[in-house]
Amino acid sequence: MSEPGSSNAHGETRPFRVRSSTAEWAAAILRQRVTQGGLPPGSRLAEDELTAELEVSRNTLREAFSLLGHERLLEHRFNRGVYVRVLSPDDVADIYRVRRMIEGAAVRRPDKDPISLTALRDAVSDAERVAAEGRWLDVGTADLRFHQLIVSFNGSRRVDAMMAQLMAELRLAFHAMDPRGLHAPFLPRNRELLGLLESGRNAEADALLATYLDDAERLLLAVCA
Amino acid sequence: MSEPGSSNAHGETRPFRVRSSTAEWAAAILRQRVTQGGLPPGSRLAEDELTAELEVSRNTLREAFSLLGHERLLEHRFNRGVYVRVLSPDDVADIYRVRRMIEGAAVRRPDKDPISLTALRDAVSDAERVAAEGRWLDVGTADLRFHQLIVSFNGSRRVDAMMAQLMAELRLAFHAMDPRGLHAPFLPRNRELLGLLESGRNAEADALLATYLDDAERLLLAVCA
DNA sequence: CTTATCAAATTGTTCAACAATCCCTACATT
DNA sequence: AATGTAGGGATTGTTGAACAATTTGATAAG
Numbered sequence: 001m002s003e004p005g006s007s008n009a010h011g012e013t014r015p016f017r018v019r020s021s022t023a024e025w026a027a028a029i030l031r032q033r034v035t036q037g038g039l040p041p042g043s044r045l046a047e048d049e050l051t052a053e054l055e056v057s058r059n060t061l062r063e064a065f066s067l068l069g070h071e072r073l074l075e076h077r078f079n080r081g082v083y084v085r086v087l088s089p090d091d092v093a094d095i096y097r098v099r100r101m102i103e104g105a106a107v108r109r110p111d112k113d114p115i116s117l118t119a120l121r122d123a124v125s126d127a128e129r130v131a132a133e134g135r136w137l138d139v140g141t142a143d144l145r146f147h148q149l150i151v152s153f154n155g156s157r158r159v160d161a162m163m164a165q166l167m168a169e170l171r172l173a174f175h176a177m178d179p180r181g182l183h184a185p186f187l188p189r190n191r192e193l194l195g196l197l198e199s200g201r202n203a204e205a206d207a208l209l210a211t212y213l214d215d216a217e218r219l220l221l222a223v224c225a
Numbered sequence: 226m227s228e229p230g231s232s233n234a235h236g237e238t239r240p241f242r243v244r245s246s247t248a249e250w251a252a253a254i255l256r257q258r259v260t261q262g263g264l265p266p267g268s269r270l271a272e273d274e275l276t277a278e279l280e281v282s283r284n285t286l287r288e289a290f291s292l293l294g295h296e297r298l299l300e301h302r303f304n305r306g307v308y309v310r311v312l313s314p315d316d317v318a319d320i321y322r323v324r325r326m327i328e329g330a331a332v333r334r335p336d337k338d339p340i341s342l343t344a345l346r347d348a349v350s351d352a353e354r355v356a357a358e359g360r361w362l363d364v365g366t367a368d369l370r371f372h373q374l375i376v377s378f379n380g381s382r383r384v385d386a387m388m389a390q391l392m393a394e395l396r397l398a399f400h401a402m403d404p405r406g407l408h409a410p411f412l413p414r415n416r417e418l419l420g421l422l423e424s425g426r427n428a429e430a431d432a433l434l435a436t437y438l439d440d441a442e443r444l445l446l447a448v449c450a
Numbered sequence: 451c452t453t454a455t456c457a458a459a460t461t462g463t464t465c466a467a468c469a470a471t472c473c474c475t476a477c478a479t480t
Numbered sequence: 481a482a483t484g485t486a487g488g489g490a491t492t493g494t495t496g497a498a499c500a501a502t503t504t505g506a507t508a509a510g
Contacts, residue, residue: 022463047492057464059284062493063291070295078246079471079492097381101330156322162387247494272461282495287462304461304502 023063026056030064034073034084035168036137037175041086045074072169087173089225095166096217099147100210102163106153107197107205113153117198120149124194131187136179143183144170146190150197176223186216248288251281255289259298259309260393261362262400266311270299297394312398314450320391321442324372325435327388331378332422332430338378342423345374349419356412361404368408369395371415375422401448411441 030050033039045065051058065082068074075085127142144167151163174182189212196205255275258264270290276283290307293299300310352367369392376388399407414437421430 048490058492059465060463063288066288066291080473081492094381094383097379098383101327101379101381101384105326105330154322154326156319156326158319158323158387158391159326162383166383273459283461284496285494305504306461 022056023060023067026054026061026064027067029054030068031071031073031168034068035171039084040175041084041172043084045082045084047081071165073172085169085172087169087224089221091169092173092217092220092224095169096213098162098166100213102151102154102159103147103209103213104206106150107209108202109153110200110202112197112200116149116152120146120194120197123149124190127183127187127190131184136183139183139187140171140174140179143186143190170220173220173224177220182219185219186212246285246288247281248285248292251279251286251289252292254279255293256296256298256393259293260396264309265400266309266397268309270307270309272306296390298397310394310397312394312449314446316394317398317442317445317449320394321438323387323391325438327376327379327384328372328434328438329431331375332434333427334378335425335427337422337425341374341377345371345419345422348374349415352408352412352415356409361408364408364412365396365399365404368411368415395445398445398449402445407444410444411437 030039030045039045047058047061051061054061056064065074065076069076069082073085074082076082123142123146127139127146130138130142148160148163148167152160154160189208193205193208193212196202196208255264255270264270272283272286276286279286281289290299290301294301294307298310299307301307348367348371352364352371355363355367373385373388373392377385379385414433418430418433418437421427421433
């Protein structure tokens with residue numbers, strides 16, 4: 001290791017000198033555990049356990065909880081503790097309602113940034129490559145990146161941030177499904193969508209995206225309900 | 226008073242039995258001071274002062290800061306304290322970019338909830354009434370409510386929440402302007418927009434809204450820059 | 451005029467204690 | 481058996497104090 005630091009029982013290192021706060025460090029660890037499935041939706045996060053395990057004070061841990069709560073990954077019930085969020089069917093429907101709005105608006109835009117287009121190509125290629133290797137979790141990551149990049153055509157920091165939050169929420173639902181069945185059907189459609197975007201056929205891209213999102217929503221609702 | 230509670234130097238009562246937390250109570254007070262102009266943008270919020278004034282501990286105050294920071298009303302500079310957010314021209318531009326997207330999408334929707342339409346009528350009438358009385362701050366509130374209701378046609382909790390946050394941010398910029406010059410020009414246009422929505426002329430409503438938002442953005446940018 | 455140094459003030463983080471609330475269990479009542 | 485109602489243990493909410501780290505402003509040296 002090039003950076004000095006203390007390590008805890010789980011091997012996660014905690015740097016001595018960090019620019020960001022200890023709370024953000026703790027939040028990063030918990031975020032990873034949630035998004036990677038180590039902490040399934042509905043799990044309770046007890047303060048006693050985690051302060052001992054992460055070796056941070058209760059106050060810092062609670063600040064980390066607050067951060068993840070605002071990302072909608074954790075749910076804070078007053079006097080009852082924090083839980084990993086459980087997505088309801090209503091949540092899934094709402095998330096896809098927003099996706100249709102902000103991805104649709106992005107796709108319909110006439111002016112597409114060429115730099116983002118190359119990033120888009122990379123995301124599709126990455127997804128196909130890791131799919132060939134059977135790494136379906138990474139396929140999911142590349143897929144989310146693809147759609148995040150589409151949203152970025154809107155050119156709005158705030159919309160980008162909202163999309164990032166929606167993607168984090170969606171990961172919660174992903175863990176309830178077979179990752180291959182979830183992502184495999186959408187790989188060729190991402191490739192097709194990319195082609196339409198490159199050639200500027202915005203109306204067709206819009207239509208394809210709409211059916212794409214409808215199908216994805218249906219898939220998740222079938223599990224989530 | 227029907228509810229028992231302790232009161233501080235500013236007359237804000239703090240109920241003994243609350244379902245929500247003390248931090249949220251403190252956040253509510255600070256939120257009010259920010260949105261009503263008591264704390265102008267750029268103000269520093271010193272921990273010492275506020276712990277004494279609100280009679281809460283430093284930890285809970287910092288939790289309140291965290292809450293308002295996530296609402297983008299306060300800005301936290303590491304090791305330098307928290308400040309009331311100052312909107313940059315980029316911020317204003319971004320906010321109106323998002324408004325065009327989510328209000329535009331709402332206006333274009335064919336299915337409008339009749340209940341929301343009556344609420345919309347009330348908002349316009351309220352704005353006109355308080356304008357006649359010269360209460361321009363309340364005009365601003367009614368105007369924001371009008372546009373929040375428009376957004377609600379999208380039928381998405383998350384989009385509603387985003388719009389609420391944008392409105393809170395916009396209030397920050399409002400304080401830098403003469404409230405009459407800011408709101409008076411838009412009263413008749415809200416009335417006109419309402420008429421178009423009621424008669425289902427969505428395309429015309431969309432066009433009117435677009436110029437409305439362009440003009441409003443220009444007005445705020447002139448001050449903010 | 452610039453740079454270096456130091457002290458005061460403020461924020462970042464932790465800890466320990468106590469208050470408030472929830473949850474579960476046992477018991478009583480119908 | 482079902483419901484209701486105290487306890488008591490466990491967990492969270494809140495506080496105040498303490499110390500570390502950083503910024504800030506003033507002062508002194510070059």
